[in-house]
Amino acid sequence: MNSTQYVLLSLLAREPLSGYDMKQQVDGRISFFYKMNNNQLYPSLSKLEADGLIRLQSHEKESYRPTKKVYAITDEGLACLKAWVTEPSEPEAWDEFLLKQYSSWLVEPDVLISILETRRREHEERLNGYKEKVAAFREQYEPLSSDHPFFSTVAVIEMGIGFERSYIEWCSNMIGWLKENRI
Amino acid sequence: MNSTQYVLLSLLAREPLSGYDMKQQVDGRISFFYKMNNNQLYPSLSKLEADGLIRLQSHEKESYRPTKKVYAITDEGLACLKAWVTEPSEPEAWDEFLLKQYSSWLVEPDVLISILETRRREHEERLNGYKEKVAAFREQYEPLSSDHPFFSTVAVIEMGIGFERSYIEWCSNMIGWLKENRI
DNA sequence: GCGCCCATGTAAAAGGTTACATGATTAG
DNA sequence: CTAATCATGTAACCTTTTACATGGGCGC
Structure with a gap:
């Protein structure tokens, strides 16, 4: 599990989202301490799904657009996120601690x-x-x-x-x- | 030029050092905002030397030990470092700005x-x-x-x-x- | 018609981390 | 005799960055 995957879990713990929407949120809301790009995004989503930490909630084809894949977090995913947030971070890792604090409401x-x-x-x-x-x-x-x-x-x-x-x-x-x- | 190379220039702007000594200094003095490992160190030194930004000052074989290669910064290296330090950084790049400030005495x-x-x-x-x-x-x-x-x-x-x-x-x-x- | 927005992805390159390799000496 | 220190380096792997690819619709 890398930090990108935890970021995705952190977002999905709040509400179901598509990959594109997650990227939008990261860019718009937490870009001051975390940046993400498509290359990490989609493979990480696939891996999280394969591991059973998230699941595909809907797979809508809105008229002309590409199929929008909306994901939701599973109970295993939530447990995994919670474990990560409570696990100690090293004092040097500012950004990791900030990311964890972004899910502190679960603790x-x-x-x-x-x-x-x-x-x-x-x-x-x-x-x-x-x-x-x-x-x-x-x-x-x-x-x-x-x-x-x-x-x-x-x-x-x-x-x-x-x-x-x-x-x-x-x-x-x-x-x-x-x-x-x-x- | 990557940040490792600038770090090496920053250290050599202060005094001539060997690769090993540079690593010691990074670990001991500026480890709270920068970390370096051997893998980046030696190739970066070779590249800096090839580019004429540093030069081999001495190449001593002290009795039993491996030849200690002491490097010094060249005028081109100093100019390059100075240009980097005065060049604007993005507000997000904390660590880059800190690294630059470590050579602010040149400006x-x-x-x-x-x-x-x-x-x-x-x-x-x-x-x-x-x-x-x-x-x-x-x-x-x-x-x-x-x-x-x-x-x-x-x-x-x-x-x-x-x-x-x-x-x-x-x-x-x-x-x-x-x-x-x-x- | 040109470029931007939506929405998914992939490829290639650069950068960073971990671990290993050599080889002599000194401290325990 | 084991482990650590000095001092150089390499190999394999993982992560990150940058750029590209598709394809329809929408505003100018």
Whole structure:
């Protein structure tokens, strides 16, 4: 199972769609963190169907158009998707985690909270690592001149720090929201 | 020219290194946004050398060890790297932009400032787009239940908002710093 | 008539991942 | 004597990207 297949399952978990419609949705709605092309799309659909994770719901020939094949997710497909979403991701895999979060509505709030807490801890560790690196650089090489390699090294790590901070904040917001609305 | 080749140029712009040392540096220092393996490494080095962008500086046989091939960047290589760094990246390509910023010390501050300002503007537009999307969702579907697909949709866009914000802030910090230290 | 939209797909090439291969030395 | 480190590389596989192919209808 590759990530394209999980994306297709994620979309079909929401509503039945044709291959063409799935591509439209990916392009229009989640293109900022995932891109798909026809080459991955149709073979992935065939494989999902062969594995029994999706099934052909209708096969309409609308007048002149090519037969539109609308697929729906099966119970096995839904179980497979749920298992993938709750399975831990590596901290580097931003996009995989985002894809999983796109199906977080399938997961029980308590399970989701514990996933988010683990994730937050990992990113707090990374954040501290980056902070230490930058502090060491700044101490040793102050003042930094913009034509020195370390200027860029520090700049790149600063970007990492920003991302980790917003990641951690997002986890906290999600956890807070889930705990408030759990009762 | 693929991104691996630019990474190698970025490292050699800082100091002469052997293939093995480049891999060590990538693994140890910039692994959080870039990964490299031997398969890409050695063919890329050969190609860069064939294209005259790097040259073999020394070819030492230290007693028992395999001959260590230390490469240095050429003037053509430096020009090529500089051209790549100043060339605009698409807003989606985070990692490419980060790689380019790793060599930003080669670029004149004024040029770098204008690159960062363009970049910031692009991300401000994206941020506004996401904000509008979330507002529309929240207005239509309040209150959001955590077992409804839109809960996840909104969550994912919120993460995008966080990233865009930290990106914009980083650009602003860089621009501010460069302007202060320009005189 | 030209190009775009719908809707399915395929082929070829480039890029990336995993694992293996050599071969000497040093640390346990 | 086993495993790890240094240092080069190759082979096989998987994924991704780019482009093409079909074919009718619709707007300009």
